[in-house]
Amino acid sequence: MDEQEFICPHCGERMRKWQAPDDSVWGGETRYVCFYDECPYYVRGWAWMDEHYGSRSSYRHSINPNNGSSAPLPVASADHLKPGIVD
Ligand SMILES: [Zn+2]
Structure with missing residues (x-):
C-alpha cells in the first residue's frame, strides 16, 4: 500500500491519515x-x-486523497476526532 503525503496549505504541517x-x-x-493545533485555519x-x-x-482542513478535494472537518474540541488518526 503506498502512503501518500499531504501538507496543509494553511500551516505547512504534514496532514495525518484519518479514518472517519x-x-x-x-x-x-x-x-x-x-x-x-496552531494551524491558522483551525x-x-x-x-x-x-x-x-x-x-x-x-x-x-481535510482532503480526500482520492480526488484531492478539500473540505472543512467540523470539530467540537481540540481532541475531537483525534482517535481516528490511523497513520
Ligand atoms: Zn494546517
Whole structure:
C-alpha cells in the first residue's frame, strides 16, 4: 500500500491519515486531516463559528486523497476526532 503525503496549505504541517467513524457523515472514509493545533485555519475557525453560528466549535482542513478535494472537518474540541488518526 503506498502512503501518500499531504501538507496543509494553511500551516505547512504534514496532514495525518484519518479514518472517519462509520456512523459519521463521512461514512468510514479515509481522509487526510491537519491536526496541528496552531494551524491558522483551525484557530480562526473558533471565532468564525462563534460569530456566524454562536457555536463553540471549529473545523480542521481535510482532503480526500482520492480526488484531492478539500473540505472543512467540523470539530467540537481540540481532541475531537483525534482517535481516528490511523497513520
Ligand atoms: Zn494546517
